[in-house]
Amino acid sequence: MPSPIENATPLAAIDWTAVQHEAVGHFQQVLRTNTVNPPGNEMAVARHLDQVLRAEGIETHLFEPTPGRAALVARLKGTGERQPVLIMGHMDTVGVEKEHWSVDPFDAVIRDGYLYGRGAIDDKGMLTANLMTMILLKREVIDRGGTLSRDVIFVANSDEEAGGDWGMGWLIDNHPELIRAEFALNEGGRTRIVNGKPLYVAVQSTEKVSHVVQVVAHGPGGHASIPLEGNAVMRLGRALAAIGAWREPVTMTPATTRFFGELSRVWPERAEGRAMADVASGDADQVRRGAKVLAGIPVFDAVLRSGISGVILSGGIRSNVIPTEVTATLNVRTIPGQSIDGLVARLAKVVGDPQVEFVISDRGADSPASDFASPMFAALADTVHELDPTMVTVPYLSTGATDSARLRNWGMQAYGILPFPMEQDDEDRMHGNDERIPLASFDFGTRLIYGAVWRVTR
Numbered sequence: 001m002p003s004p005i006e007n008a009t010p011l012a013a014i015d016w017t018a019v020q021h022e023a024v025g026h027f028q029q030v031l032r033t034n035t036v037n038p039p040g041n042e043m044a045v046a047r048h049l050d051q052v053l054r055a056e057g058i059e060t061h062l063f064e065p066t067p068g069r070a071a072l073v074a075r076l077k078g079t080g081e082r083q084p085v086l087i088m089g090h091m092d093t094v095g096v097e098k099e100h101w102s103v104d105p106f107d108a109v110i111r112d113g114y115l116y117g118r119g120a121i122d123d124k125g126m127l128t129a130n131l132m133t134m135i136l137l138k139r140e141v142i143d144r145g146g147t148l149s150r151d152v153i154f155v156a157n158s159d160e161e162a163g164g165d166w167g168m169g170w171l172i173d174n175h176p177e178l179i180r181a182e183f184a185l186n187e188g189g190r191t192r193i194v195n196g197k198p199l200y201v202a203v204q205s206t207e208k209v210s211h212v213v214q215v216v217a218h219g220p221g222g223h224a225s226i227p228l229e230g231n232a233v234m235r236l237g238r239a240l241a242a243i244g245a246w247r248e249p250v251t252m253t254p255a256t257t258r259f260f261g262e263l264s265r266v267w268p269e270r271a272e273g274r275a276m277a278d279v280a281s282g283d284a285d286q287v288r289r290g291a292k293v294l295a296g297i298p299v300f301d302a303v304l305r306s307g308i309s310g311v312i313l314s315g316g317i318r319s320n321v322i323p324t325e326v327t328a329t330l331n332v333r334t335i336p337g338q339s340i341d342g343l344v345a346r347l348a349k350v351v352g353d354p355q356v357e358f359v360i361s362d363r364g365a366d367s368p369a370s371d372f373a374s375p376m377f378a379a380l381a382d383t384v385h386e387l388d389p390t391m392v393t394v395p396y397l398s399t400g401a402t403d404s405a406r407l408r409n410w411g412m413q414a415y416g417i418l419p420f421p422m423e424q425d426d427e428d429r430m431h432g433n434d435e436r437i438p439l440a441s442f443d444f445g446t447r448l449i450y451g452a453v454w455r456v457t458r
Contacts, residue, residue, distance in 0.1 A: 009383065009451040014140060019132060020443045024115065026052065027128040027442070028108035030091070031117035037092035039068060040166070042158040045091045046070035049131060049156050056138050058154075061178060065158070065170040072156040073171070073178045076137055078148035078457060083182035085376065085456055086153040086412075087134075087449065088403070089127030090160035090167060090187075093119035100433040114436040121430040123160070123187045125420060125437050129446045130154055130185075136450050137457075148457040153181055160403055168403040172410060181412060183376040183456065185449065188402040188416020191441075193423045195268050201384050201448075202396035203377060204416025205255050206369035208307070208333040210401045211340045212362035213347075215239055218355045221324040230355065232326045233315070239351045240310060240328055246350045248306040248343065250291045251335040252279065255369060255395040256303055260290075262394040272297070279304065299424070302399045306334045306343055329361075333399055336366055364401070367408040374413055376456050383451035387444060419445030 026048075033044045043064065050062045053074045063071040070091065078084070096105045096118050103109040105118040117124070134154050141148060157167035171179050188204035217239060219232030261280035267273035271293060278290025294300045308330055315326025334340055344358045371377070372395035381393035396416075404414035418427075420441035429435045 023132045031108040037161045040092045042091035043070040046072045065166045069158045069166045074154040076152040078150045081149040084151035086181040086184040087130040088155040116436045120437045129449045133450045150457045184414040186404045191421045198421045201393045204398040205395040207398040209364040211332045213330040214359040215328045216357040224320045239356045367405040370413045379452040379455035419448040
């Protein structure tokens with residue numbers, strides 16, 4: 001890996017105070033546009049981005065896959081010496097419970113050094129950092145007579161929060177020639193502050209696979225005044241209690257092994273650091289010992305094993321009628337390469353009741369892992385080191401699903417990154433109330449995306 005001095009970006013030559021002022025303005029603009037999906041209505045954001053890029057002299061293509069939805073593709077031309085790199089972010093957001101916010105979620109309020117708004121973390125911050133990267137590459141490289149070894153493709157897509165059929169799925173099906181690239185940078189990773197110190201950047205190189213499983217309990221029906229043995233509601237309760245007590249086996253992947261191995265060297269809490277080293281050791285007894293400790297930290301336990309979460313309960317028609325059928329919906333996230341059918345078979349055995357049926361109602365698609373020894377990963381790691389030599393960059397198996405799975409199945413090396421250093425508390429606001437980003441972290445993330453893309457296009 002080149003040293004940061006030998007491969008340094010011209011970050012110091014840029015007036016980052018001015019860049020941050022400009023970036024925050026664009027960030028607030030996109031946050032103030034309500035793109036809650038459904039219905040999405042991302043076109044207003046896409047038109048703003050399109051106008052900004054065109055004003056810089058950057059080629060753009062704006063599409064409307066279905067009324068109100070948008071897909072924007074922009075391109076900076078390189079020499080063609082290497083294949084393109086794609087930077088992407090989605091314009092849609094999840095919904096809000098406005099009554100639980102301390103500010104208007106669509107007012108882009110700045111308070112105490114934080115910028116608040118629905119989509120600040122997921123994914124309009126990344127979208128804005130990508131926009132500024134395009135602008136800076138045009139101004140600082142191309143307009144100064146420099147060249148890029150690769151085309152740089154910018155994508156702002158819709159519908160990611162609802163599966164992506166009108167977003168990246170639509171672009172792949174309808175305009176593959178505009179977005180084909182060797183590498184892609186997308187959401188999906190983490191930049192984590194631990195005990196007040198920026199500690200690591202986790203770059204998503206693979207992700208869990210999301211499935212939906214229905215647990216259906218059957219039993220005799222009748223008037224609620226006469227209790228019946230085999231009551232379906234009680235049967236479902238027992239089944240869910242058994243499922244809740246079950247833990248899937250630890251399954252280590254190359255990314256997870258590297259993730260915990262690297263973190264073990266810098267982790268501030270000694271017992272947890274030893275546990276990380278244990279799970280990365282490859283020794284079965286040590287892996288079990290380490291996993292037992294890390295089981296107490298949900299965000300780490302979730303990457304060690306397939307996860308099962310109850311999300312919906314349904315059944316019954318009246319308070320005085322015993323239903324013959326009630327259903328619980330589970331969201332199941334499998335480790336890549338692990339069979340959902342095998343997992344469901346294990347659950348059926350754990351429950352041990354022939355009157356409880358398991359139905360896989362939605363199967364996710366597995367995707368290959370991206371190479372964490374690639375030039376794109378190295379560019380990210382080198383830029384992180386330049387910005388903060390105390391931080392480490394590690395590959396990461398993400399528990400959430402992203403558009404990167406589509407790209408990996410399409411043959412692209414896709415990497416997920418949330419480039420803004422955050423405490424766990426702030427990160428937990430994603431999809432929650434008072435979603436926000438520290439402005440200092442937004443500045444760091446913008447520099448990180450620009451520096452990494454600059455490096456990989458040298």
